[in-house]
Amino acid sequence: MFIEINDLKKSYKDNLVVDEFTLEIDKREFVTILGPSGCGKTTTLKMIGGFLKPDGGNIIIDGKDITNVAANLRPTATVFQNYALFPNMNVIDNVSYGLKFKKIKKSEARKMAEEMLDTIGLKEHAYSDINKLSGGQMQRVALARALILNPKVLLLDEPFSNLDAKLRVKMREEIKQIQHKFGITMIFVTHDQEEALSISDRVVIMNEGRIEQIGKPEEVYKNPKTLFVADFIGRINIIEMNGEKRMIRPENISIDRQRGDFEGQIYDKQFKGVYITYFINSKYGTLQVDTLNSDIYEIGEKVYCTIKN
Template structure:
């Protein structure tokens, strides 16, 4: 394997000319460092700029302005074949007329390596991805998951410093996607290769990534570990995009020592925050559905607007201060279930409340 390298994007802008003849900024002045050996996911809705960013790292798109470094080398103007990267595509892009061995060996043959070296490298990488014994098969004789592993093997056998993934699992069914994301992460950890992965699937990003980069309208909204992104979203967009969230306007009653006292349904909660806010500032609070429990007695009474059994959890909508809030309670067969129209109380801890700017 080649020496592992970091990837640095400095002030990257990509502008296209739209159909109306006006310029459109797909990526707007982003700065980013991906550490050597790290698995980072670019996550966001369609049109947020994540694929354009990946394609600029790969060399399929050239930045309008800014610089891209792989290791210490500025690769901003280099063609894809001159960059120490390899791409795993959504469509697999396998050669239908070549067997699995020859598909994986294709790039090595272009480099004019000896037959013995090619044979050794291909067999080693096929064993790594769990395809040894299938060398003579044609691509159409393999399942979708196996074809994706051939595409991964073909990229890895070139021993790049950086591996790029363009929504590689989107063509697979749900169960196979879960299996393949585990496999890709296992292989990436075993090889230790720097990896940049693009997806719009939250579960993929949460389960595979060292860090997640949330993009929206061409800018980076937040960078963090899956835990940080979920528990401490930086913006309303991130809170709403990752998982489910109740986002409520809240009134600041007092501020002291990195804590804000907020009023919710006539009860005061003292919430820790790193935000620099004043008493007159408008804020929102984020409460995840699983952070609230329904109980028989408490300080805050609510109306149960909806109660639906979903197997592993009971799905509730409650009314609090004339606002509807979504709750989930797991393992409902061992808990009291509240029916639609009933009164209940909520058990909510201050450390389950996260403060963001309005």
Template sequence: MAEEFLRIDKLVKTFGGNQVVKGVDLSFNKGEFVSLLGPSGCGKTTILRMIAGFERPDSGRILVEGKDISGLAPNQRKIGMVFQAYALFPNMNVADNIGFGLKIAGMPKPQREARIEEMLQLIGLSGYGKRYPFELSGGQQQRVALARALAPSPRMLLLDEPLSALDAKIRVSLREQIRQIQRELGITTVFVTHDQEEALSISDRIVVLNTGNVEQFGQPFEIYNRPQTRFVATFVGTLNTLNATVADAGAKTVTLGGTTVTIPALPASARNGEAVALTMRPEAVSLANGATRDIVLDGKVAEVSFLGSVIRLKVDLGDNAVNLDTFNDQRTPPPAHGAPVRIGIASSDVLVLER
């Protein structure tokens, strides 16, 4: 059974009459990597700053290993934090930046130097100790910021959108390094991001936030494939929405594009003649020969987007349109713009969201 490490209990925070965190309850396990995911203004950074002690909650508690730390100053919490801006001291070299917290804590010089070298090896920058921040790339500077946060051996690591200033290729490489280091140290980590791919790729679990509320908390597979609210379904990944009409609620059938199809996920509250929104991910839609899926619809290619390993087609279905992803096959070019196509959808992949 997983051991609880961090508990956020009914946390509330208001700025200027605007409640940005609205009674949030969360529980994180020891050694877990959890991402707080959501759009700007959803409260994710405010929650992180309250965990760190840089903001005080209006009400609620923050407990670490069962002890309430809500009233402690940041330097009493034994928490390391990496900011969006690297915040390295420009007048200090890499070694002094990493060892700054150790020096303030009074660690003797020999032990401090050994710890700095250990951190340089951990982040893959051995031999860079005498360089200054301006001599490093953005990715290297962020690794130094990570080493500085980890040097005092904190019991928890907080990361506030640490990759947002980097280009795409470096972001992917550095997030993999961060995850590898986190696993190696076994440190409980809370990671703030608005990048869905980032959260899905490196998290043990994800908290999806919207306007100060938790919309869903679960593993990446659950968040993506089984969204519990319309917001989660539309915010995380790309979603197709097809308008349909309930034909027979008892039989769970709907009329879609002049065809009657069975939708297992049709809710019990549906009523005959009611308009419903059927949703599915682009990868759940395929070009079909009429026999591969139980929902088959005819349409016309409206757009072709080449995305490298994946080609995304937008297919006009008349009253609806749908995006589908297909792998790039060098031997088979995608259908041309305007070409007639037949698409297939498995009814088991269809979700029905509240309107």
């Protein structure tokens, strides 16, 4: 296994914020740590990157135990949530900065930085003032600054959180292309479940410092092991049927005017673009049901619902 993380543990004073964090990652895998604010994602990533010392456990990368190795001597590079760019340097100096510590000649470093800027589409901004870039451009500079170090593992902490919805989606595609191009293993942190599901080979769902579930996006969505996971990833209806609690996704209930398993009445609806979410009062309580946007029902209408298998 390329990366082995065993039983990582971290407390701030007597507040245990990461516990029993165990994860194995393959070479070139894209793994996302997903969880609500404060669940310990950044703390975990900082321990992997060498910016925080764990209280217990160890981290092995490519056969080497790096638990006590300094950040700049690890085969990792980190893109921080706030970019952490140098405001007094132009774009190209920001990108080439880390090469100084790798004993690379200045002229060679400049050439490497120019090539990297070309790769990420910022060549024409090489000599721009860093403060005059947009959020998305700064994000790319932060990415370039990490990639130029040629890390075996790239750690990304909510790298797209400051971007608008459209740019976020574009950056998702770009990061995947970069991963394929450079063959890097990536550990990505986000609290955005849609982002996690769409970008990752596997997702690690954390809650209050512990891992709740690890799996492929389809697995964690379709077979959530815990109520927390089911509720955090996507939306669910919890229905009590024959004395048993069942978790049913909104897309797994159908509605019809003529026939179905049980009655309901539409009390609200939300247009979501591709689909519509209806809120339906029924003997099982209020249910969320997603339909295609061509299925139009009015508020107050009586319908029949069927739970799909």
